[in-house]
Amino acid sequence: MSRFSLVLLATLVALACQNDKPITAPPPPPPVRTTHNRPPHAVIGGPYTGVEESMIRISSAGTTDPDGDTLSYRWAADDTVRVKTGPDDVEVGYGYRDVMFLDDGVYLVSVIVTDPSGAADTATTTVAISNVPPEIHNLELATSQVVATPVDLIVRYSDAYLDTHRVITRWGEGTTDRMPSPITWGDTVRHTYGVPGRYAVTITVVDDDGGRDSMQTPNPIVIFDPTAHASVAGYETLDLGTFGGVSAAPADINDRGQVVGVARAIGAQVGDDYGRHGFDHAFLWDNGVLRDLGTLSGDRGSEARKINNDGIIAGSSWWADYATSAGTVWTNGDAVRLQPAPPGDEREKAAAVAINSAGDILWVRSGENRSMSDLQRHGEASARELVQAHSVVASGMNDRSQIVGDFSYHCDGVAGDVLIYRGFLWDNGVTRELSPLGYAPFGDRCPSVHVDDIDQSGQSVGFSFGSDGADHFVSWNGNGAVTDLGVAALDTVAGNVISNPKNRRMAINDRGQIAGSAGGQAFFWTGGVARSIGSLGAGHTVVVDLNEDGTVVGMSSTANGEQHVFVWSEARGMIDLGTGPQRLSGAWATGINSRGDVIGISAECVRYPSQADECRTPDQTRATLWRKP
Numbered sequence: 001m002s003r004f005s006l007v008l009l010a011t012l013v014a015l016a017c018q019n020d021k022p023i024t025a026p027p028p029p030p031p032v033r034t035t036h037n038r039p040p041h042a043v044i045g046g047p048y049t050g051v052e053e054s055m056i057r058i059s060s061a062g063t064t065d066p067d068g069d070t071l072s073y074r075w076a077a078d079d080t081v082r083v084k085t086g087p088d089d090v091e092v093g094y095g096y097r098d099v100m101f102l103d104d105g106v107y108l109v110s111v112i113v114t115d116p117s118g119a120a121d122t123a124t125t126t127v128a129i130s131n132v133p134p135e136i137h138n139l140e141l142a143t144s145q146v147v148a149t150p151v152d153l154i155v156r157y158s159d160a161y162l163d164t165h166r167v168i169t170r171w172g173e174g175t176t177d178r179m180p181s182p183i184t185w186g187d188t189v190r191h192t193y194g195v196p197g198r199y200a201v202t203i204t205v206v207d208d209d210g211g212r213d214s215m216q217t218p219n220p221i222v223i224f225d226p227t228a229h230a231s232v233a234g235y236e237t238l239d240l241g242t243f244g245g246v247s248a249a250p251a252d253i254n255d256r257g258q259v260v261g262v263a264r265a266i267g268a269q270v271g272d273d274y275g276r277h278g279f280d281h282a283f284l285w286d287n288g289v290l291r292d293l294g295t296l297s298g299d300r301g302s303e304a305r306k307i308n309n310d311g312i313i314a315g316s317s318w319w320a321d322y323a324t325s326a327g328t329v330w331t332n333g334d335a336v337r338l339q340p341a342p343p344g345d346e347r348e349k350a351a352a353v354a355i356n357s358a359g360d361i362l363w364v365r366s367g368e369n370r371s372m373s374d375l376q377r378h379g380e381a382s383a384r385e386l387v388q389a390h391s392v393v394a395s396g397m398n399d400r401s402q403i404v405g406d407f408s409y410h411c412d413g414v415a416g417d418v419l420i421y422r423g424f425l426w427d428n429g430v431t432r433e434l435s436p437l438g439y440a441p442f443g444d445r446c447p448s449v450h451v452d453d454i455d456q457s458g459q460s461v462g463f464s465f466g467s468d469g470a471d472h473f474v475s476w477n478g479n480g481a482v483t484d485l486g487v488a489a490l491d492t493v494a495g496n497v498i499s500n501p502k503n504r505r506m507a508i509n510d511r512g513q514i515a516g517s518a519g520g521q522a523f524f525w526t527g528g529v530a531r532s533i534g535s536l537g538a539g540h541t542v543v544v545d546l547n548e549d550g551t552v553v554g555m556s557s558t559a560n561g562e563q564h565v566f567v568w569s570e571a572r573g574m575i576d577l578g579t580g581p582q583r584l585s586g587a588w589a590t591g592i593n594s595r596g597d598v599i600g601i602s603a604e605c606v607r608y609p610s611q612a613d614e615c616r617t618p619d620q621t622r623a624t625l626w627r628k629p
């Protein structure tokens with residue numbers, strides 16, 4: 001046996017003894033007929049430690065060849081699935097290799113060093129890799145759900161790619177699910193509650209190596225019975241239901257107690273973004289029966305906004321949420337499209353703002369940058385534009401079809417594309433400006449007015465900046481002359497002014513009584529004298545409307561952090577109507593009829609930490625009716 005062969009044998013024996021597990025060694029080099037070469041001496045660093053899915057730099061510094069030969073380095077591990085040693089090609093020169101370990105365990109990594117004559121040496125080290133527990137990033141759970149209906153909880157977590165997981169869900173009613181999770185970065189778990197109540201839900205994700213993370217959902221879930229009735233302050237409260245979907249919202253109620261709005265249908269569409277939740281459909285609720293009003297032919301979604309005492313309904317219909325929505329009138333159940341159809345190149349949303357006893361309908365069509373306002377006379381297929389201005393937003397109409405609203409104008413000194421509005425009163429083709437109280441602070445002699453409502457006599461109400469630079473509650477007589485009703489507090493959050501026009505509201509009835517709110521403060525005016533409406537305990541009160549009896553409806557925060565619907569009258573003061581029969585923690589009023597029946601939406605009140613005085617606008621709501629006996 002030659003000396004070389006002895007060396008080679010010794011090397012192979014050394015290799016075999018060094019490791020428990022075989023190393024993918026290179027094929028034996030062809031015999032080289034030289035007696036001068038001496039084999040290299042391989043050196044490897046370590047032992048090393050680290051965590052899974054991290055890169056560990058393994059050193060081969062110190063490797064030498066007694067002949068001073070240039071050496072080739074090849075790296076190998078005892079586990080080719082969980083250890084990535086990097087490129088398979090042989091590297092020349094000594095150094096290091098970054099090796100990735102995909103799971104916890106103890107691994108052997110070797111460097112095989114070969115000189116140009118084919119003489120080789122191997123050095124092996126151990127790398128101990130520990131497990132990283134999974135990390136839950138966020139949980140998504142609806143705030144409420146109907147009893148006996150599946151609830152989906154979305155779990156987003158991360159962990160090493162090769163680990164497998166179980167998601168353990170404690171649903172808060174004594175049941176625990178243990179579900180294998182096939183996806184490493186997240187999953188959806190589903191549960192159906194059998195008993196109404198408020199449940200706190202906790203998720204634990206466990207990996208196959210004993211690592212775990214737990215998190216409670218950011219909100220509890222409230223499970224309710226939609227058929228429950230309740231009685232509050234002499235009102236019966238009921239849930240108007242949905243078309244099988246998760247959400248419904250009433251928009252208007254007439255004096256016969258008929259309610260219109262929008263409710264979600266499930267399963268109506270498949271194969272697009274809306275397939276999961278279905279589309280919204282316009283509804284008519286009449287004496288306990290919820291009826292789907294359907295859409296215009298070819299459309300997929302619709303909503304009803306206004307109904308008069310003759311049962312004429314105005315709303316809109318669309319093919320997709322992002323597409324144009326067309327004005328739609330339902331008479332005796334038939335849906336008719338408002339003409340002319342909007343131009344195809346501008347996405348436009350038509351909304352019914354008012355319908356009066358004559359059946360005339362006031363429309364606002366909103367484009368991407370501006371709005372137009374149209375009047376559609378009863379029985380006519382088309383509407384005509386009211387006021388010529390860049391942007392016109394009508395807000396109210398009386399039974400004489402007198403209309404009020406805002407029109408944009410250009411004001412010197414106000415930069416860019418900020419639209420500033422003044423108020424108008426439109427009467428049978430004649431437009432008159434509603435006088436401003438003064439000038440807004442942002443531009444020299446630039447009035448800024450917002451009109452909200454008009455009564456049968458032509459008196460209207462809204463807001464106007466005064467010469468003191470503050471926004472005021474105002475009213476206008478039929479000639480457009482303005483009356484100051486006092487400073488309207490700014491809407492603020494944590495001391496910062498926010499522009500939140502939905503909380504600034506003025507309404508007037510035919511007796512000339514006025515209700516309004518701004519900055520969470522609500523007032524009632526009769527004969528020009530203001531009276532505070534107060535609150536349900538936490539000082540944040542918003543007016544929505546008032547009826548011909550002088551009953552004001554709105555919502556107000558309570559001392560325990562809920563938001564309730566209220567009615568207020570001079571005779572009876574503040575009456576707490578609660579949140580509806582579902583016993584959720586929030587309610588928002590949307591309207592009141594002449595009988596005093598109230599409609600609104602009910603949902604869990606979720607507050608942003610930065611906006612503690614206001615419940616977040618909910619995405620899933622129930623349609624609630626407070627009916628007087």
Ligand SMILES: [Ca+2]
Binds near residue numbers: 037038065066115
């Ligand atoms: Ca050598």
Ligand SMILES: [Ca+2]
Binds near residue numbers: 052104
């Ligand atoms: Ca692991």
Ligand SMILES: [Ca+2]
Binds near residue numbers: 052131207209
């Ligand atoms: Ca892990």
Ligand SMILES: [Ca+2]
Binds near residue numbers: 164209
């Ligand atoms: Ca594992």
